[in-house]
Amino acid sequence: MNIRLVKQEDLDKQLYNSCIHYATNGNIYGYDWFLNATAKEWDVLVEGDKWVSVMPLPRRKNWLGRTYLEQPRLVPELAVYTVKPISPKRIQSFWDAVPEEYRSGELTVEPASVPQKPGRFDVEAAPGTVLFLKDPYETIIGDFSPAYHEGLLRAEDAELRPIGSFKPETFADLWLEVNGKTADNEWTYHAMQRIMYQVLHRSWGGTQAVQDKKGNILAMVFLVYSHSRIFPLYQVETPAGKKVGAMTYLWDNILKMHAERNLKLKREDILV
Incomplete structure (x- = not known):
């Protein structure tokens, strides 16, 4: 599975927002304009040249200069957004692809985007029925x-x-x-x-x-x-x-x- 990191400044807004829009597990919180108003600093993992799956990575740095994931304020849940089938393998592949520069962090995601092995991250399923x-x-x-x-x-x-x-x-x-x-x-x-x-x-x-x-x-x-x-x-x-x-x-x-x-x-x- 071809997953790569795209920095915020290199984001292809049309491809990214199209994935959020048509994703099986899409929601309002994933769009670039929503994250720009809340997270400010974020990168994205991308699957394929046509951006068939994306995973936003809202980031911050601690006082030591180490980068970590942080749930943005006013964003109750994010996801591994995909127009492909949502499988445990695809979800795990995205979490495994988070670069080592992201040392730790916490995210709340929609339930299907929770990895079986979160590794160095604390990942919670968004509550609600x-x-x-x-x-x-x-x-x-x-x-x-x-x-x-x-x-x-x-x-x-x-x-x-x-x-x-x-x-x-x-x-x-x-x-x-x-x-x-x-x-x-x-x-x-x-x-x-x-x-x-x-x-x-x-x-x-x-x-x-x-x-x-x-x-x-x-x-x-x-x-x-x-x-x-x-x-x-x-x-x-x-x-x-x-x-x-x-x-x-x-x-x-x-x-x-x-x-x-x-x-x-x-x-x-x-x-x-």
Whole structure:
């Protein structure tokens, strides 16, 4: 298997992003623009001249100048992305091909990309269970927890209502207000805006929100549609929203809108 390292500055964006787009295990987090907004420094392992499989390697250096793998912030999972069959042999070959200059590190990847022998790396499978939306709405929520249904009752009593899309700045401002200003949160505040604008530029998603009867925004979710999947990249709920089940009401509306469609998401993302 012909696997080689390609440095970030030598990346063929068209071939790379095409592999991410058509990969059996593709996701939004692998695209070059997403990694540029989060990892900053990363290389990629490539299989074949036509880039049929790729594995991004987000990297950092420690105080000794040694290079190691590090999971980027705002990236819950990566993968050995491939348009070929996902086999344990192919996955292991990629991990074995990581150059020796990467001395150690940790990555979280989608479950099929976990190697049988991780060697010098700590590799975790991304958690989560799939929720398929191809069924009717009543079937989708049929086994949701009592807390979910209690939240809907509280939202109904509070007369909440869904509202349209907002600019990334509006979302980010509310997120920062709720989470507080720290150095890490300031970085996230700016990074999420860069990513949201990239998504809007491609017409891949947008904001869903809920307000109370006075017009106060109580909960927001930024959704991305990619690879027949819904990715809730960021979500925020105000303290007042928590009291009246705003996020539950928001997700319930999203599920109603997308029921009986060939889409899926992670069950844990909707806080069931």
